[in-house]
Amino acid sequence: MDQKELLRSKKLFLFDMDGTLYLGNRLYDFTNELLRTIKNTGRRYLFMTNNSSKSVEDYIKKLEKLGIAATRDDFITSSQATAHYLKLHHPDARLYVCGTMSLKRELEREGFTVTENLSDVDCIVMGFDTELTFRKLEDVSRLLLTRENIPYIATNPDYVCPTEFGSVPDCGSVCDMIFNATGKRPVVIGKPSPLMPKLAMAKWGYAAEETAVVGDRIYTDIKSALNAGVTGILVLSGETTSEMLEKSGDKPHIVLQNASFITDAIG
Ligand SMILES: [Mg+2]
Numbered sequence: 663m664d665q666k667e668l669l670r671s672k673k674l675f676l677f678d679m680d681g682t683l684y685l686g687n688r689l690y691d692f693t694n695e696l697l698r699t700i701k702n703t704g705r706r707y708l709f710m711t712n713n714s715s716k717s718v719e720d721y722i723k724k725l726e727k728l729g730i731a732a733t734r735d736d737f738i739t740s741s742q743a744t745a746h747y748l749k750l751h752h753p754d755a756r757l758y759v760c761g762t763m764s765l766k767r768e769l770e771r772e773g774f775t776v777t778e779n780l781s782d783v784d785c786i787v788m789g790f791d792t793e794l795t796f797r798k799l800e801d802v803s804r805l806l807l808t809r810e811n812i813p814y815i816a817t818n819p820d821y822v823c824p825t826e827f828g829s830v831p832d833c834g835s836v837c838d839m840i841f842n843a844t845g846k847r848p849v850v851i852g853k854p855s856p857l858m859p860k861l862a863m864a865k866w867g868y869a870a871e872e873t874a875v876v877g878d879r880i881y882t883d884i885k886s887a888l889n890a891g892v893t894g895i896l897v898l899s900g901e902t903t904s905e906m907l908e909k910s911g912d913k914p915h916i917v918l919q920n921a922s923f924i925t926d927a928i929g
Contacts, residue, residue, distance in 0.1 A: 665916055669927035672893060674868040675700055675707040676738065676859055678877030681900020682921055683709075686826055689728045690899065692922035697730065699929045707736070708862050710875070712852035712882065714741045714789040714817035714833070717764035738862045740817040740852035741765055744787060745772035746861050747851055752785050752813050758805060760798045760836070761789025761817070780805060788816040788840070788848055790823060790833045799839065806844040818852030820882070853877075854885030859892055876921055878902055884914045897921050 663671070677683055683693045700707045709721065709732065716724070718737045725732045745768065748755060756775045759766050766776045769787065777783060778801070786805055791798065805812055816837050822829035837848055851857055863873055874893040877883020878900025887894030896902060896914035899921070907917065918924070 666927045668893065668916065669874075669895075669924055671871065672874040672928075673705050673872040674863065674866065674874070675705065675924070676710040676862055676873065676875045676892075677707055677921075678853075678875070678879070678883045679709055679711055680824060681878035682876055682883075682897050683730070684728055685900065686824075687728070689730065690920065690922075692920065692925065694730065696921055696925045699925045703928055705928070706866060706868075708738045708866075709736055710738045710853070710858050710862065710877075712740045712790075712818035712820055713823065714739065714744070714765050714852075715762045715792045715823075717741070717768050720764060738858050738865075739768075740858065741768045741789070742772075743857045743861050744789075744815060744817045744851045745769055745774070747815065747849075747857060748772075748774065748785070748787075755784040755813070756782050757785050757787050758783040758801060759787045759789065760794070760802050761787060761791045762793050765789040765791075765817070783809075783812070785813040785815065786848075788814075788833055788837055790818060790820070791836065794836065799836075799843075802840055803843045806840070806846045814846055814848045816848035816850045819850045819854070820852070853882040854889060856886055856890035859886055859890035863890075863892075876924070880907065880910045880912050880914065885912055887914075888912060895921075895924070 722732050756777050759776050819834045820832040821834040823832040870891045875887035876895040878897050884894040894914040895916045897918050897920050
């Protein structure tokens, strides 16, 4: 199958956002036409994000500001995947959440009890916590060191999150702080784990052969595609350069200068 045929055989596109559809606060000029073409040809797309500091509602507002119309059903987030994982493996667990109010609300909305009363906690959830305090670090350390084998889950492994001035520490960095104190590592949910692509396929009824992940990072986006057994499409419109691609042991199925080439193939 040549590249165009392979692209045409895809029915579900899972898009990374920053570096793929926009950069910072600047929408790429091809994005709206791409999304329209996917819809108009009877296909589906979802925005797939590791960022658990924002709720789906926050993301809808952010995309709206950039000029993309979106609804709740257009997203697959690491918060949703975390809730799904918890339902499967720790149903009815009462959660200690080291995360934002948005993440707590999202997990409560899925039916979980969130508590700060440590003796009530059954499970720890780490998010990208832009509201982090030392108190939370102490609580998590105490739980891990005093409650043997307490389930410990992190929404995403990213060490840093890009900002307009560079980077700030993300969930993975905070988990390293906790590791230094406790020697414990969490189960990690977001990309490069296959959980988000798998959940998206199961939820919307698509097979692996019909599904592609489109993103600008090999070690998260493309790795999640490879781990889930779906097509990985790397775009060079964000973080990854040709040199980085050459050096990487993980090879995407398709490499595009940017995502507008998908429009050309399926339109
Ligand atoms: Mg990206």
